[in-house]
Amino acid sequence: xxxxxxxxxWDAHVIRKIEGGPDVFFIxxxxxxxxxxxxAFLGLKARGxxxxxxQRTFATADHNTPTINQHLPVEDPLSANQLKALxxxxxxxxxxxxxxxxxxxxxxxxxxxxxxxxxPGATIVCGDSHTSTHGAFGAIAFGIGTSEVEMVLxxxxxxxxxxxxxxxxxxxxxxxxxxxxxVALYIISQLSTSGATGYFxxxxxxxxxxxxxxxxMTVCNLSIEMGARGGMIAPDDKTYEYIKGRRFTPxxxxxxxxxxxxxxxxTDEDAIFDKEYTFQTSDIEPMxxxxxxxxxxxGISNDIPTTDxxxxxxxxxxxxxxxxxxxxxxxxxxxxxDFVFVGSCTNGRIEDFRAFASIVKGRKKAAHVTAWxxxxxxxxxxxxxxxxxxxxxxxxxxxxxxxxCSACLAMNDDKIPAGKYSVSTSNRNFEGRQGPGSRTLLxxxxxxxxxxxAGKVTDPREFLN
Amino acid sequence: xxxxxxxxxxxxAYPLPIENVDTDQIIPARFLKATERKGFGDNLFRDWRYNxxxxxxxxFPLNDSKYSGKILVGGRNFGSGSSREHAAWAxxxxxxxxxxxxxxADIFKNNCLNIGVLPVQVSxxxxxxxxxxxxxxPKTEIKVDLTNQTVTLLVTGNSESxxxxxxxxxxxxxxxxxIDYLQNMKEEIxxxxxxxxx
Numbered sequence: 001x002x003x004x005x006x007x008x009x010w011d012a013h014v015i016r017k018i019e020g021g022p023d024v025f026f027i028x029x030x031x032x033x034x035x036x037x038x039x040a041f042l043g044l045k046a047r048g049x050x051x052x053x054x055q056r057t058f059a060t061a062d063h064n065t066p067t068i069n070q071h072l073p074v075e076d077p078l079s080a081n082q083l084k085a086l087x088x089x090x091x092x093x094x095x096x097x098x099x100x101x102x103x104x105x106x107x108x109x110x111x112x113x114x115x116x117x118x119x120p121g122a123t124i125v126c127g128d129s130h131t132s133t134h135g136a137f138g139a140i141a142f143g144i145g146t147s148e149v150e151m152v153l154x155x156x157x158x159x160x161x162x163x164x165x166x167x168x169x170x171x172x173x174x175x176x177x178x179x180x181x182x183v184a185l186y187i188i189s190q191l192s193t194s195g196a197t198g199y200f201x202x203x204x205x206x207x208x209x210x211x212x213x214x215x216x217m218t219v220c221n222l223s224i225e226m227g228a229r230g231g232m233i234a235p236d237d238k239t240y241e242y243i244k245g246r247r248f249t250p251x252x253x254x255x256x257x258x259x260x261x262x263x264x265x266x267t268d269e270d271a272i273f274d275k276e277y278t279f280q281t282s283d284i285e286p287m288x289x290x291x292x293x294x295x296x297x298x299g300i301s302n303d304i305p306t307t308d309x310x311x312x313x314x315x316x317x318x319x320x321x322x323x324x325x326x327x328x329x330x331x332x333x334x335x336x337x338d339f340v341f342v343g344s345c346t347n348g349r350i351e352d353f354r355a356f357a358s359i360v361k362g363r364k365k366a367a368h369v370t371a372w373x374x375x376x377x378x379x380x381x382x383x384x385x386x387x388x389x390x391x392x393x394x395x396x397x398x399x400x401x402x403x404x405c406s407a408c409l410a411m412n413d414d415k416i417p418a419g420k421y422s423v424s425t426s427n428r429n430f431e432g433r434q435g436p437g438s439r440t441l442l443x444x445x446x447x448x449x450x451x452x453x454a455g456k457v458t459d460p461r462e463f464l465n
Numbered sequence: 466x467x468x469x470x471x472x473x474x475x476x477x478a479y480p481l482p483i484e485n486v487d488t489d490q491i492i493p494a495r496f497l498k499a500t501e502r503k504g505f506g507d508n509l510f511r512d513w514r515y516n517x518x519x520x521x522x523x524x525f526p527l528n529d530s531k532y533s534g535k536i537l538v539g540g541r542n543f544g545s546g547s548s549r550e551h552a553a554w555a556x557x558x559x560x561x562x563x564x565x566x567x568x569x570a571d572i573f574k575n576n577c578l579n580i581g582v583l584p585v586q587v588s589x590x591x592x593x594x595x596x597x598x599x600x601x602x603p604k605t606e607i608k609v610d611l612t613n614q615t616v617t618l619l620v621t622g623n624s625e626s627x628x629x630x631x632x633x634x635x636x637x638x639x640x641x642x643x644i645d646y647l648q649n650m651k652e653e654i655x656x657x658x659x660x661x662x663x
């Protein structure tokens with residue numbers, strides 16, 4: 001029978017099928033961070049059980065960490081306590097831990113691929129919904145709750161009903177100033193924030209074939225924002241080239257054996273999906289969001305839709321625009337902004353900083369804009385320095401901060417003040433996401449760069465040759 | 466952690482007729498810093514419930530004394546966004562044992578089932594009928610019967626059946642959790658581990 005990439009990877013990890021219930025599903029790699037793991041470790045303690053396969057779990061501190069003065073003790077006692085709990089729990093159970101300041105430390109979904117923890121055909125979970133990022137490698141990767149973190153720690157399995165299958169095809173090449181982020185925001189704007197709930201997505205088509213691994217990570221990362229549990233892309237030569245030689249990637253004979261398996265990981269030609277969409281890149285321009293969920297996005301030159309054409313109920317839509325301080329029919333171009341945030345598991349990788357630098361090079365930051373540039377990891381930070389990007393951004397009036405989740409979810413001190421507008425390369429524009437009362441406009445690093453220079457929402461194509 | 470058994474629940478309900486309620490609203494990230502599972506109910510819907518100075522927003526349903534009960538009725542696509550189980554803990558800790566909506570986000574629904582809060586998905590029409598009944602009479606009662614998988618609006622007698630997989634249903638009825646199940650198949654899992662290539 002013809003099967004999909006998703007079927008192949010899923011079915012290979014099912015230990016038992018429960019009639020009328022979920023599958024007992026084996027997890028190859030488990031990533032943990034300080035926020036969603038402590039209660040799971042308490043659960044283990046209460047049951048008197050140990051971590052079953054500690055070498056399959058990897059810990060990094062990211063959500064709570066400060067992005068300046070990381071060499072000093074963490075000031076906030078609650079954050080410090082969570083970081084300490086992660087360190088102690090990892091030590092007690094023999095789990096590899098990359099704490100604050102460690103050379104491999106960074107955002108969980110950035111350090112996984114960087115270190116070869118993320119592999120094609122693997123199942124990867126983490127108590128974080130953006131675990132879908134790792135699907136870029138042909139892995140089945142998705143976010144779980146803390147009860148499930150405890151299941152994985154104690155038995156290396158979770159219980160999951162198999163999701164339905166969706167394929168999203170995007171055909172064509174990307175236009176000037178259009179990035180992987182814009183492709184993802186476009187898809188979400190078409191499907192809505194719940195359009196893929198209950199599904200696992202496979203992305204296919206020329207745009208993804210041509211996309212870099214980092215671009216693919218950005219797209220898969222945002223799968224959850226349309227409700228999908230995860231999204232994946234079949235591995236190809238780019239995938240193998242990216243992972244080869246990394247710290248935890250199989251070596252020598254193991255590599256050859258793994259390659260044999262990985263080459264089988266693709267959807268058969270006549271395989272059937274429960275739902276399928278096809279889009280054209282000619283319809284995609286640089287995107288920006290105007291509302292309070294990631295589905296409320298549009299091409300940057302469009303006007304904010306009026307209530308008669310939106311999918312949400314009128315009251316919900318109006319509440320959202322009211323929160324943002326925007327009116328139906330407004331153009332986003334020219335709207336004054338206060339903050340720019342470049343970073344997160346969505347757009348905190350080296351290519352994102354290269355893109356940002358390509359626009360700010362030889363220009364100056366708008367005086368009234370506060371910009372937080374936060375690399376996804378120490379490895380990204382080191383590359384920014386090596387490639388001379390730091391000099392470019394410093395000359396343009398920007399500073400680089402230290403790695404972490406930062407203003408994406410504002411658990412640390414990087415909070416956008418109430419009422420202020422932030423153009424952000426992160427993943428969520430929910431009310432208060434970047435700090436109580438903050439107003440977030442999601443966009444690509446190019447759109448963020450253009451906004452930082454102009455001090456207002458600006459089409460990045462104006463700055464590109 | 467095993468949890469309370471759930472069989473039937475008859476209760477009045479709090480209405481929250483807003484769509485796409487995300488888990489950042491249910492519990493904002495700045496309240497996720499605990500290392501133990503307690504006290505999350507205080508910050509349930511924090512920024513919708515309280516002003517910046519800590520005073521209550523009177524018009525928010527959770528602050529309105531005319532509403533009561535162990536059931537929360539939310540708008541479509543309830544619980545989207547972050548996977549934080551803290552959102553389900555906050556709902557539980559406030560005193561809810563059941564959330565009714567015409568559509569749930571996946572992870573939130575799973576998290577609820579894993580801690581003993583029953584997510585009940587109803588049709589858009591029935592959700593509307595429930596909201597209208599609560600608006601008319603805030604003390605109106607809803608009966609949720611897990612054994613028979615029905616939800617009934619007592620004032621009209623109108624009823625709908627809801628889906629839940631039979632495994633999760635047994636767990637909820639008996640207060641079992643998945644870890645008990647998985648612990649019992651550890652040998653089978655250990656055999657499987659040996660076959661994994663990486």
